Amino acid sequence: MSDATYSGAGKGRSSLTTADARTAKRNAAEKRFRFYGLAAIGAGMFFLVVLLTAIVSNGIGAFQQTFIEVPVYLDEQALDPNGNRDPADMRKVSTFGYNPLIQTALYQQVRDAGIETSYEDAGDMKALLSASAAAEVRDWVLENPGRIGDTVTFELLASSRVDGYLKDRVSRDSIVNDRNIDAGHLDLVDALQADGALHKSFNPGFIFGSDASESRAEQAGLGVSMLGSLFMMLVVLVLALPIGVAASIYLEEFAPKNRITDIIEVNISNLAAVPSIVFGILGLAAFIQFAHLPQSAPLVGGLVLTLMTLPTIIISTRASLKAVPPSIRDAALGVGASKMQATFHHVLPLAMPGILTGTIIGLAQALGETAPLLLIGMVGYIATNYPDGIVSGFMAPNSAMPAQIYEWAKRADPAYYERAWGGIIILLVFLLIMNVIAVVLRRKFERRW
Amino acid sequence: MQSVKLAASAIAIAAVSASAAAARDNVQVAGSSTVLPYASIVAEAFGENFDFPTPVVESGGSSAGLSRFCEGVGENTIDIANASRAIREREIEACAENGVTDIIETRIGYDGIVFASQIDGPEFTAFEPADWFNALGAQVLVDGEIVDNPHTNWAEFNSDLPDVEIAAFIPGTRHGTREVFEEKVLLQGCEDTGAMEAMIAGGMSEDDAEDACMAVRTDGLSVDIDGDYTETLARIGSNSDGVGVFGLAFYENNTDTLKVATMSGVEPSTESIASGEYPVSRPLFFYIKKAHIGVIPGLKEYAEFFVSNEIAGPNGPLANYGLVSDPELEATQQKIADEETMGSSM
Numbered sequence: 001m002s003d004a005t006y007s008g009a010g011k012g013r014s015s016l017t018t019a020d021a022r023t024a025k026r027n028a029a030e031k032r033f034r035f036y037g038l039a040a041i042g043a044g045m046f047f048l049v050v051l052l053t054a055i056v057s058n059g060i061g062a063f064q065q066t067f068i069e070v071p072v073y074l075d076e077q078a079l080d081p082n083g084n085r086d087p088a089d090m091r092k093v094s095t096f097g098y099n100p101l102i103q104t105a106l107y108q109q110v111r112d113a114g115i116e117t118s119y120e121d122a123g124d125m126k127a128l129l130s131a132s133a134a135a136e137v138r139d140w141v142l143e144n145p146g147r148i149g150d151t152v153t154f155e156l157l158a159s160s161r162v163d164g165y166l167k168d169r170v171s172r173d174s175i176v177n178d179r180n181i182d183a184g185h186l187d188l189v190d191a192l193q194a195d196g197a198l199h200k201s202f203n204p205g206f207i208f209g210s211d212a213s214e215s216r217a218e219q220a221g222l223g224v225s226m227l228g229s230l231f232m233m234l235v236v237l238v239l240a241l242p243i244g245v246a247a248s249i250y251l252e253e254f255a256p257k258n259r260i261t262d263i264i265e266v267n268i269s270n271l272a273a274v275p276s277i278v279f280g281i282l283g284l285a286a287f288i289q290f291a292h293l294p295q296s297a298p299l300v301g302g303l304v305l306t307l308m309t310l311p312t313i314i315i316s317t318r319a320s321l322k323a324v325p326p327s328i329r330d331a332a333l334g335v336g337a338s339k340m341q342a343t344f345h346h347v348l349p350l351a352m353p354g355i356l357t358g359t360i361i362g363l364a365q366a367l368g369e370t371a372p373l374l375l376i377g378m379v380g381y382i383a384t385n386y387p388d389g390i391v392s393g394f395m396a397p398n399s400a401m402p403a404q405i406y407e408w409a410k411r412a413d414p415a416y417y418e419r420a421w422g423g424i425i426i427l428l429v430f431l432l433i434m435n436v437i438a439v440v441l442r443r444k445f446e447r448r449w
Numbered sequence: 450m451q452s453v454k455l456a457a458s459a460i461a462i463a464a465v466s467a468s469a470a471a472a473r474d475n476v477q478v479a480g481s482s483t484v485l486p487y488a489s490i491v492a493e494a495f496g497e498n499f500d501f502p503t504p505v506v507e508s509g510g511s512s513a514g515l516s517r518f519c520e521g522v523g524e525n526t527i528d529i530a531n532a533s534r535a536i537r538e539r540e541i542e543a544c545a546e547n548g549v550t551d552i553i554e555t556r557i558g559y560d561g562i563v564f565a566s567q568i569d570g571p572e573f574t575a576f577e578p579a580d581w582f583n584a585l586g587a588q589v590l591v592d593g594e595i596v597d598n599p600h601t602n603w604a605e606f607n608s609d610l611p612d613v614e615i616a617a618f619i620p621g622t623r624h625g626t627r628e629v630f631e632e633k634v635l636l637q638g639c640e641d642t643g644a645m646e647a648m649i650a651g652g653m654s655e656d657d658a659e660d661a662c663m664a665v666r667t668d669g670l671s672v673d674i675d676g677d678y679t680e681t682l683a684r685i686g687s688n689s690d691g692v693g694v695f696g697l698a699f700y701e702n703n704t705d706t707l708k709v710a711t712m713s714g715v716e717p718s719t720e721s722i723a724s725g726e727y728p729v730s731r732p733l734f735f736y737i738k739k740a741h742i743g744v745i746p747g748l749k750e751y752a753e754f755f756v757s758n759e760i761a762g763p764n765g766p767l768a769n770y771g772l773v774s775d776p777e778l779e780a781t782q783q784k785i786a787d788e789e790t791m792g793s794s795m
Binding site for chain 1: 473475477479482485486488489490492493494496497498500502503505506507508509525527676677678679698699701702703704705708759766769770
């Protein structure tokens with residue numbers, strides 16, 4: 001603005017073609033600023049790339065697992081001593097009764113393949129197989145009692161150490177002090193791999209399976225906690241969307257503008273900034289200790305996350321209601337619509353894309369939230385049983401994806417560390433999908449005035 | 450309108466599910482994070498072998514677990530509390546106030562506490578309790594006098610130890626492990642170095658001297674870890690001079706990155722702990738609410754399964770994972786079979 005009256009600082013002599021010192025300085029300042037901006041973006045991108053590479057390189061291994069094909073002879077003497085194929089009798093043989101059969105089968109397989117080994121006893125080879133093998137065989141036998149007496153080939157999970165060896169996490173040097181496996185076992189693994197009985201392949205169990213105990217990292221999966229997250233998100237959607245939208249419509253369209261509504265507004269904005277752990281302890285006090293809802297239930301988790309998501313939804317809904325031009329309301333009121341008709345027939349539909357985007361962003365935030373779940377008992381060895389139905393989906397103890405990842409990261413076996421990274425990949429995929437949906441909705445329905 | 454309907458249906462769902470809460474069919478366990486791995490192994494095998502659903506095991510610490518256990522009787526409270534220490538008198542009283550009077554105490558075995566450092570780090574291979582007291586005590590004995598701990602280097606008080614700065618990562622006060630560390634290492638070291646005698650000679654009562662012995666310096670050379678052993682491992686991973694306190698089972702899962710030191714000349718292992726040679730170990734427990742037996746399906750079966758020879762015996766999966774089996778396991782089995790509560794046995 002002062003350009004018009006600027007008469008030149010250089011003692012009356014200034015040229016339009018050559019920059020004087022002050023112009024050069026200003027130009028340099030601008031160049032520097034652009035460079036700072038580019039550097040900031042560059043740094044951001046660099047960290048993003050580092051983060052994604054770290055996540056993918058650490059976690060991708062979790063989607064593959066080592067399996068060993070073992071032909072197991074289902075000995076009638078051991079599995080059905082009475083010989084009557086009565087399920088009740090067969091259930092009495094626990095997994096401990098199955099272990100020797102499987103170990104003998106593996107031993108026999110090694111012998112038949114002509115692999116040289118120093119192990120004399122079948123029990124010495126149990127370090128190769130996951131402890132889940134017996135349960136897998138037992139479940140199959142109880143379902144197919146007619147096959148007792150046959151030799152059936154099972155694809156059994158290898159133990160986490162063997163799996164780590166194929167994934168370069170475990171080496172001959174690193175197991176020197178390891179009590180669970182020794183170098184002879186790794187020689188066997190090499191030989192079995194050459195023989196074709198041992199292979200690494202895609203592991204659907206990681207995506208669809210349930211949590212496993214500390215001693216069976218190879219068996220753990222994210223499936224049950226995914227369902228837990230799903231049921232929690234349902235609760236959040238069903239409660240937070242109507243409550244949030246109703247609150248914002250009232251505040252934006254109907255409420256008188258006075259001190260009380262001002263206070264409410266300020267407090268909603270404050271609530272959005274409250275640390276999520278606060279909602280967790282509130283949920284513990286209100287829903288579990290006072291209302292006596294069950295511990296670890298996705299219903300309670302959903303209620304807590306609803307409290308956390310409400311301010312986000314209210315703020316974004318109010319913003320999108322505000323963005324609808326007043327002329328729309330005036331026109332509707334002008335042709336005789338009631339205030340409610342004007343709001344529900346005209347303003348709300350126009351604000352809907354913004355509301356949905358806000359809701360999805362709020363849900364995505366809730367999906368990745370761990371802190372409040374710590375306090376309502378969703379961390380531990382929880383996500384083990386698939387829910388039987390809708391009610392049990394809401395009420396039966398379950399975990400959530402981020403809580404499960406946190407739990408895995410705490411466990412002693414390094415194989416769980418890999419699974420935690422793998423879980424993060426799945427969680428990120430979900431968040432990405434939700435954000436893409438939000439962007440698409442906004443693009444598709446957004447109207448500019 | 451639609452939102453009103455949605456809200457109404459949401460309330461209806463909540464109401465239906467609240468009534469469904471009355472029927473709990475799985476065992477709920479909470480407590481010590483040290484017992485959690487063992488409890489999860491048992492719960493998993495229990496779910497596989499019985500027709501009951503897999504029990505739910507939450508962590509959170511011994512004290513938190515016992516306080517939830519003592520909240521009262523009913524399906525909305527937990528059935529079993531895991532603890533890495535015995536229940537305290539105060540907690541028994543709190544339980545009784547809320548109607549939890551019949552408690553079955555079950556000792557499942559012993560857990561060793563080991564001292565480990567980076568595998569490529571300085572040669573921390575042999576410790577005595579006195580070393581740890583000299584390194585970490587708030588007040589130590591130097592030249593016959595009790596002074597605020599002046600040591601900053603391990604070699605200052607024991608020339609056999611590496612010449613590096615003291616950086617110790619010990620469990621925080623909310624861990625049951627801390628109590629054992631204080632009593633079996635610091636207090637022992639205090640007595641061994643003669644600091645305790647000097648304190649009492651200086652006019653302290655015996656109790657005060659014990660407390661002073663177990664006080665840890667607060668100048669930053671000793672770091673309390675309130676998280677889990679994975680956090681201690683990470684701290685040691687980034688500090689090659691660091692020494693940390695771990696559970697035996699955790700160490701055995703991470704032998705590729707950690708090297709363990711002997712304590713009083715004994716190497717920690719399930720054998721040396723079982724024989725009592727290795728000095729730093731503690732019993733692990735779980736507590737059963739007797740009022741829930743017969744109400745919660747599978748509770749007694751789970752408890753019996755936990756202490757059965759197949760599970761908790763010397764060759765069972767728990768021993769494989771690092772638990773030191775209890776030589777008196779049979780008595781414990783009998784105790785659960787008879788549902789013998791704490792009051793009746795005392």
